[in-house]
Amino acid sequence: MSRRSPSTGTQSPTFGLDATVWSTSIAVAVAMVLGSVTLIPLTADRGYILLAGLTVLIIEAISVTGRWLRLAGWVIHVLQALVLLGIGVGLGFSAAHSLNVGGSWFQQLWRVLLESSVTVQTQAAPLPADAGVRWLMVLLIGLVTILADILVLTLESPVWAIAPLLTLYIIPALTLRQDIPWWSFVLMAVGYLGVLLAEQLTTSRRWTRNLSSDSADSGSSRHRGAAGTALGGLGVAVAIPALALSLVLGSVLPTFGSLDINSPRPRGSGPLQLADPTIDLQKNLNQQSNSVVLRYNTPSRTGEYLRLASLTRVNSSGWHVSPVNLSQDAPASVPGLNASSTRRTVNVQIGDFGSEYLPTPYAPLTAPQGDWAWDPTNLTVISTANDRTDATRGLSYSVTSMSPDPDLGSFSQAAAGTPADKGTTTVPKDVPEQILKLTHSITATKNTPVSRAVAIQEWLRDPRRFTYSTTAPPGDGYSVLTNFLTKTRSGYCIHFASAMALMARIEGIPSRVSVGFLPGTRQGDRWSVKASNMHAWPELYFQGYGWVRFEPTAAVASAPAWSVENPDSVPSSSASPSAGTSVPSSSPSASASPSTSSSPEPGATSSTGSSIPWNIIWRIAAAVLVVLALCLAPMTVRAARRRRRMSADDPSELVAGAWREVHDSWTDHGLVWPTGSPRQQFDEASRQLGDPGAGALHRLAMAEERARYARSLGELGDVTGDVSVVRRALKAGQTPRSNLLAGWLPASLWHRSGRG
Incomplete structure (x- = not known):
């Protein structure tokens, strides 16, 4: 150039x-x-x-x-x-x-x-x-x-x-x-x-x-800028x-702009995309803030785990929430719960804590009045307000919940259940073989689903094997969980919970990771919860009991009574693989970033090892079609204008249209159309043409001159053919780029041409 x-x-x-x-x-x-x-x-x-x-x-x-x-x-x-x-x-x-x-x-x-x-x-x-x-x-x-x-x-x-x-x-x-x-x-x-x-x-x-527009007074037909x-x-x-x-x-990408949500589900947007609850989890655990974010009253002597959201989808990048179609109707019952349960009402007062998720004990049966709706699958209560990210700030409410209350004797014989959300049973196909072997070796001597779950929990809770740290294991993708299980043996609640949930799925037990708050500290008849009490724990699904909480993070909470054969005993590692059991560098990331999911439809698997992301492909294909239509639009409009001009029945209109077509052809190629009479315009413009283009342009100029000034047009000849000859001759003298522009983006559509 x-x-x-x-x-x-x-x-x-x-x-x-x-x-x-x-x-x-x-x-x-x-x-x-x-x-x-x-x-x-x-x-x-x-x-x-x-x-x-x-x-x-x-x-x-x-x-x-x-x-x-x-x-x-x-x-x-x-x-x-x-x-x-x-x-x-x-x-x-x-x-x-x-x-x-x-x-x-x-x-x-x-x-x-x-x-x-x-x-x-x-x-x-x-x-x-x-x-x-x-x-x-x-x-x-x-x-x-x-x-x-x-x-x-x-x-x-x-x-x-x-x-x-x-x-x-x-x-x-x-x-x-x-x-x-x-x-x-x-x-x-x-x-x-x-x-x-x-x-x-x-x-x-x-x-x-x-930066200047065309000048009608330039008198030159050279290329413009x-x-x-x-x-x-x-x-x-x-x-x-x-x-x-x-x-x-x-x-x-997941979208989080201001949503016009006048109903539980944003119109035309498909399942509602939810925020990542573990972002606040990681931030609050790292900061170890002592600020009280909420207080509550409960009849329970041990306090309440207050759940915000459940992560049900797992792949190499971690655990993620699913997109949801919300419902205004409170659940009539707790999914899968037929056995012994406890029903109680908790009064909550939230301070400086903003979230679109409502902190509730599992499983909530009531919710506050206003802009709140239900995830009917996970029984999560979610804000539908326009400012939903701060929906909980300063909120006071009462919530009634019903949760399973199993005793170890009867619970130990429970079979793994079949939840409505089949995605909670999916094990990614690319989980490394070594992690599968590690899981099976932990549960090798156990004969029931509950005993296998308890064995996994005890293995992770063993203080001789794992230590608690708010520093995440190094790596990305599968290597985070790999390093946690076999090398650093150090992490925080999201790593313990993610590991147990994945291992449970490997053993055929539906699982999910819940994020929320530990019970906090009792002060008289009230409980106070700090920002540093944010926590993650696994929940496993069993017949008759539904979703049951487990606790593999020994450093922050005791194991539930129904999961401990002898509460005073120290977890034994005798039935577990040695600390030197090798695990490959590839397993679903127990990173601190499980987050929003906008891809899988509810009930679809998140395993991406062999699945094709058709939703992404369809979106890209639709966008390509839109772009193609936009690119073809100028050419189509220009061709329609040419056909209209060349199909005029009135001879005078045909001549006028032909002359405008020649003018526009010059403009399309980035050339300045000369000013003056048709004869003067021909003298200047014909320099761009050779024979037979110049001859055809001369005939059109004379016809235009007669149409303007003579009483009769006389014999016109083949006006349409002459226009085609001029256009071909003009193209022959231009660069390929100029011809490409003239065809795909005719500039005459943006420049108004008069008769002259």
């Missing part, structure tokens, strides 16, 4: 390059790196910034080198795409190794795509540190960088650099619950202004011309897919 100095008309080479090329390439690279930083609120992994920055630099280095070699723009972009593909394959294999994914190279990349897609679907922002998510983010930023290079350097439309930057900015804007950080907009603005400044410093005269027609046309063409891409990604 060779530009002329606005003052001298000569080239200003810099190592064989126009100064605008290298300066603008640097500006594009800086802008895209700044734009990538705006994605920080989406993920807890900062490592993507370095990888994305290197990818951006490589892509722009290809751009500069290609233009130094005077390669065609499309060749440069093909090379950029191939290099980005290579980077994607390399990072994909690295992610496959991190996630312990096997198989052929294609199977590995496909599995990484599935795993990372489900992580994006089932995790709330900030997403956990995950090699697959990092891979997706780097590919996204690389793709958007190529888009920016096309707009700014190939199409010479720097003003449209706003489109790729907005793509990166809109994604967190559509998905984050909280306001976008102010610095995100500042970074985007700085990057955009840098691109504009880099272009203007070298080509200020042309930049001014690019990139912004007049090509900017307005192709800028729109590339901006539409870019913004559509951001909307697609925004719809794939």
